[in-house]
Amino acid sequence: MTIAPSAAARAFLDGPHRLLIGGEWVEGEGRGIAVENPARGEIIAEVRAASLDQLDQAVSAARSALHGDWSRLGGRDRGVILDRFADLLEARADLIGEVMTLDNGSPLLSSRMVVQHLAAELFRYYAGWASKIAGESFQPSLTARPTLDIMVATTRDPIGVVGAIVPWNAPPGMMALKMAPALAAGCTLVLKTAELAPLVGELFAQLWIEAGGPAGAFNLIHGHGEDMGAAMAAHPGIDKIAFTGSTAVGRRIVEAATGNLKKVSLELGGKSPVIVFPDADLDAVIPAAAMACYLSTGQQCMAGSRLFLHADIHDRVVEGVATFARTLKVGDGLDPATVLGPMISARQKARVLDYIDIAKAEGATAALDSATFDGPGHFVGPVLLTGVSPGMRIEQEEVFGPVLSAIRFDDEDTMVDAVNGTPYGLSGSVWTRDIARALRVAKRVDSGQVGINIHAAMSAETPFGGNRQSGWGREFGREGLDGYLKTKAISINLGPKP
Structure with a gap:
């Protein structure tokens, strides 16, 4: 089904x-x-990159x-501008969303x-x-100067000029996740769009001007x-x-940042587990695990x-996920019935297909294999692999495609070791009606976020970020603001103690 872009998007x-x-x-x-619109393999626009002089x-x-x-x-006036920006986002959601889909x-x-909603x-x-x-004030304990009355006041100041580099998979949310806390903290930004999906950034820049944002506080390249x-x-x-x-x-960014030892926050890859015990509500688990x-x-x-499926329910969940996944329409994102759009590029499609072949060569079996599609666009349908064991490449490496690996387990300790046995630690979920077991396992999973009977429950208030090679720092919530602030301590000599 081919649907033309709206007049506004065109x-x-x-x-x-x-x-x-x-x-x-x-x-x-x-240059x-x-x-490219990855659903059709067509060039829809051309942008020109900034030069190094323009970056300066x-x-x-x-x-x-x-x-x-x-x-x-x-701070109040900064908040007014950010609120106005949110109003404009909501008013233009149809156009921005459509451009994201085309992008x-x-x-x-x-x-x-x-x-x-993000x-x-x-x-x-x-x-x-x-x-x-705000900072705080307190009286320190200065044993070396017991006769002086000292007060310490701290301030929380903007960290400075922020260089924000965002990915292509959800540009409006990823740009907001950098812009909103940085600007709230009083920082200014230079934001680089993703070369595979740069267009939404220009709409954000338009909104910044309309919201009354001062010139130079937000720059787009x-x-x-x-x-x-x-x-x-x-x-x-x-x-x-x-x-x-x-x-x-992320590793290359850290290496490049050492010149002036600039601060770096990184939200990187993941290989997140979904852990299902026999007493879980499987009617809820099956669609949730698939999605x-x-x-x-x-x-x-x-x-x-x-x-990760306990042996007692492994086959039932595999069958249920495969059945559910077959109902998911793969196609052009402009089609209202589409649930799974295309890969971002031909290169990414080839990468995903290579991983599927590698997994099969290492002994995995496809319980659902709808990987290839005829026609234009870079489509890969949902794939479900069984017979996957810890240490296989498909279990260790981030694929970034619709490839789900089912891993059978009997023993909790062995399973937790396998869960934590990749370089990543970003997200995960535990599914069981036993709250004591749920909390016990959630605490043992080494990741920045774990859901119990829910996966990836993100909100503006909830801190999110990775452990190990999944990143440095946290975004969302109060912690997301802290990453754009620096603390200064001011010690004040009030004179001799009375």
């Missing part, structure tokens, strides 16, 4: 695609980036705003939800925090990760890099791609 695609630097729209001076200009504009118009706004293939309903909510949540950032992302990570004028993406790229992996066609960091 007009945006056909219009100019530029950078926002210091409050001005400018043409990129770097061209052809933007964006950083300078952010630095000027940090010490200028943006710094002169109090990365995500089903339209999911795209709109990312705008309305991006807008994040801006509102951090708008509330902007006026509540396009560019490829290997050159522009690397240049941002190494740039001496950037005080912090906030990155979401693959673990391999924990297949949502966003598996192109999400928290995907529950390892399904």
Whole structure:
């Protein structure tokens, strides 16, 4: 089913695609980036990357705003702008969601939800925090100076100019996750879009201007990760890099950031477990386990791609997940019936198919194999593998596609060892009616987030981030704000003690 883009989306695609630097729209001076609709394999727009000189200009504009118009706004006024931005997001959710779908293939309903129920909510949540950032005061114990009356006051100040590098899988949510807490904290930003899905960033830049955001507080550039992302990570004028993406790229960012020892926060890959015990409500488990992996066609960091099933219920859950997955429509995200869109690129499709072949060669069996599709677009249907054991590549490495591995277990201790036996530690879930067992196992799972009878229960208030090679730091919640603040202690000599 082929559905044409709306007139508003078409007009945006056909219009100019530029950078926002210091409050001005400018043409990129770097190489061209052809933007493909992955559902059709068609080029829908072309943007130009920023040059290194334009990166310098964006950083300078952010630095000027940090010490200028943006710094002169109090927390309440920053919050007003962020609230206004959220209003505009909700008002333009249809257009932004449609552009996201055209840009990365995500089903339209999911795209709109990312705008309305993630991006807008994040801006509102951090708008509330902007006026509540405060230090504390106390009297220290100075045994070396017992006769002096000393008071210490702490301040919580913006960390500075932030370089934000976002992925392609959910641009509105990922941009909001960097912008909202950084701006609430009083930082300024240079945000680089993902070269595979850059278009939503331009809509965000438009909204920033409409919301009354000061020039230079938010700057938007396009560019490829290997050159522009690397240049941002190494740039001496950037005080912090906030990155979401693959673990391999995260390592390179850390290496590049050592020049000025800038702060770095990383939300990286995952190989998240879904652990099911025999007493779980299997009618709830089966669709939830399927969608924990297949949502966003598996192109999400928290995907529950390892399904640990107790031997007593292994076969029943495998059959149920396979049956459920067969009902999921794979197709163009503009089709309202679509549940699974395409892979982001031909390269990613080939990578996923290679992993399936490797798994079969290592002894896995496909209980459901709907991987290949004829016609245009980069589609891979839902795949369910059984006979997967700890240590196989499909069990250890992030596939980033709709490939679910079922792993049989009998013993809790052995299962927990296997759960924690990958380099990752991002998300996971435990399914059982026994709350004591649920809490016991959840505490033993080494990841930044664990759900009990729910997978990936994200909210603006709930901290999220990875352990081990899944990242550094936390996003969402109060912890997400802390990553953009620095503490200063001011010691005041009040004179001799009375």
